[in-house]
Amino acid sequence: MPLSTSHDKIRLKLSMLWIFVVANYLYCDVLSLMDPPFLRALLQGGPPGLTMTESFLLYAGFLMEIPMAMIVVSRLLEHRANRWLNLVAASLMTMVQIGSFWMGTGPTLHYVFFSAVEIGTLLVIAFTAWHWKPSSDREISNNTPIAQVQA
Numbered sequence: 001m002p003l004s005t006s007h008d009k010i011r012l013k014l015s016m017l018w019i020f021v022v023a024n025y026l027y028c029d030v031l032s033l034m035d036p037p038f039l040r041a042l043l044q045g046g047p048p049g050l051t052m053t054e055s056f057l058l059y060a061g062f063l064m065e066i067p068m069a070m071i072v073v074s075r076l077l078e079h080r081a082n083r084w085l086n087l088v089a090a091s092l093m094t095m096v097q098i099g100s101f102w103m104g105t106g107p108t109l110h111y112v113f114f115s116a117v118e119i120g121t122l123l124v125i126a127f128t129a130w131h132w133k134p135s136s137d138r139e140i141s142n143n144t145p146i147a148q149v150q151a
Helices: 006-032 036-043 054-076 079-102 109-130 146-150
Strands: none
Touching: 006 054, 006 079, 006 109, 054 079, 079 109
């Protein structure tokens, strides 16, 4: 199914970027579970200065729901709301990712690597949303005959 408007292409791009960010979050977390000092800290209740309570886990769940919801939201919302939600979500998640460097046991090499990829992708999302302009009165579909466009 061909994408019919530039808005469709931008929606797809934003959705795919959010999928990429979520996949990086998940794989970084999987690798973190293989890090012996981090795993020992988790088994003892959490990294230093960070207690794994039900409230903390619920908050973390809410936070991670944002990028997962943006996968769908980016495809469904109209331009204005879509643009602003992508800007806000990407900015918030960038601040959270940067702030995570000062939590727990400190960043490991794999965590720094994945964080750089995640922050870079979030910046691309914000840049794409920021530069996403409203369309003219009508978009030209790939299937629209030239005669109709010129009329």
